[in-house]
Amino acid sequence: MNIDKKIATRQSYGEELAKLGEENKKIVVLDADLSSATKTNIFAKEFPDRFINVGIAEQNLMGIAAGISTFGKIPYASTFAVFAAGRAYEQIRNSIAYPNLNVKICATHAGITVGEDGATHQMLEDIGLMRGLPNMTVMCTSDDIQTKWAVREISKIHGPVYLRLCRMATPIIYDISQEFEIGKGIQIGDGTDASIIATGVTVAEALKAQEMLKENNINVRVIDIHTIKPIDKELIIQCAQETKRIITVEDHSIIGGLGTAVCEILAEEYPKKVERMGVKDSFGRSGKAEELMSLYKIDSRAIVNKLIQEYE
């Protein structure tokens, strides 16, 4: 992991989308007056004829994307996560997921790491909302390399995708040679004291914690779940079998998100205690992203504390 070189996954998204647009003329990008923040403006500048700004109208954003997809195009619709999964939830449900249309919803500014904008803009329930929709693939990428892979990969699968992206710049975790597969988690390390299962911005935090814990002779493995649906059931069960503790960490509510998904699998397949780290049934608040991660106990320090203080 390169902690010196940080890049926000929304930036990686925008850059790769413009490259993909060059290669694949079926790609159409839609935004709702946030293109400079979602970074779709990079595509817009290159391909103005395939970029549609609908204005501040997220419900319409989803509907237009649905209609465009029926012509064999691949629309990427972007706005902030709270307006995509929240405001336009029912449009996504009835006009995209139910007819299984090939729309890629790429939602940026997810989680408390939005920072200063505060609770109204910090979407903490989107994974839960999107995960409940039949036909929907739900992804949340953890670094630049993985995001660029995902942006490309989702154009190759048919059907709706919700790709959750973040505002905050995060370290580059992977090598350019790293291989990814939709639905397959990535195991980093093989410690057996605990499995720290993370997604998105918390993967880097889990990796930092992994290093700090080594000094205390606590060996953990980190599991990067970039695809929350379909989730890598086998890997999660294997971790439950091989490690003493299962800890999930996410920049999302502990209700409905990654932690819940892990609980669902283990409750049915391999009953074991799951410790969920995330926002505990509350809204967020204003502050710097790093301060909020500390306050809501989803940073590396919180993970280390959980393991050291509660180490059995």
Next chain:
Amino acid sequence: MKITNVQALKKIAVEVRKGIIEEVYSAQSGHPGGSLSIADILTVLYFNQMNIDEKKPQDSNRDRLVLSKGHAAPALYSVLAQKGYFDKDLLCTFRKIGSNLQGHPDMRKVVGVDMTTGSLGQGLSAAVGMAIASKMDSAGCRIYCILGDGEIEEGQIWEAVMAAGKNKLDNLCVVLDNNNLQIDGEIEKVGGMNNITEKFLSFGFNVLNIDGHNMDSIIDAFTTAKQTKGKPTIIIAKTIKGKGISFMENKAEWHGKAPSEEQYNKAMEELNNIMIEI
């Protein structure tokens, strides 16, 4: 094959209405009022106006129809069956377990349905997306979208209207089924929608006000819409909810109610009489 004879179109419209009654009666559930009010419009679209071929239902250059007021599914299914997209015998399976004819149109289950609809206010956005896509490809498709007048109380409609105006979608033709009734009563009293013509004009639409049951007027309006360049058209069609069945006409209670056996027989008798008079 396009049918230009108005008498012939009128006869098809009666058959479409009979199909609607058949469906709702068989299901003992469904929405006859708002289906009957668009029977003439749909007949003109599918038999006189749209560039479609029921033998090539997925042809990429075909015209599309989005029934945004998806609860009028009985009318859409009936006209599709008349056109030959599927067997008319299937109409009596409407809303039943195992049938593809869902309560609201499902593009994945029924050949000829261009967009899944049912939740009001969403279809026009999809139609705008289709019109934009067609223009991107210079495909020359015309996109039709049927809205209910109660439906335009949904905020999303006006987001889509704004987008249609901004993008100068002259390949988009919206039809407003202006029967003036929604579930809880008259449009102006329930939701407060008024000055509909002015509202659409202000968003850059070409607005045509017609009698939605006059075949000649309907044909003329669609023809004018095709010739209008640089802006989308809305045809505000004055219609009668329940049109064609005397005891259903202008009654809000027939929005979502099925006829009894006695009412079914009377309805069919009335439609047969209309057929004889044509």
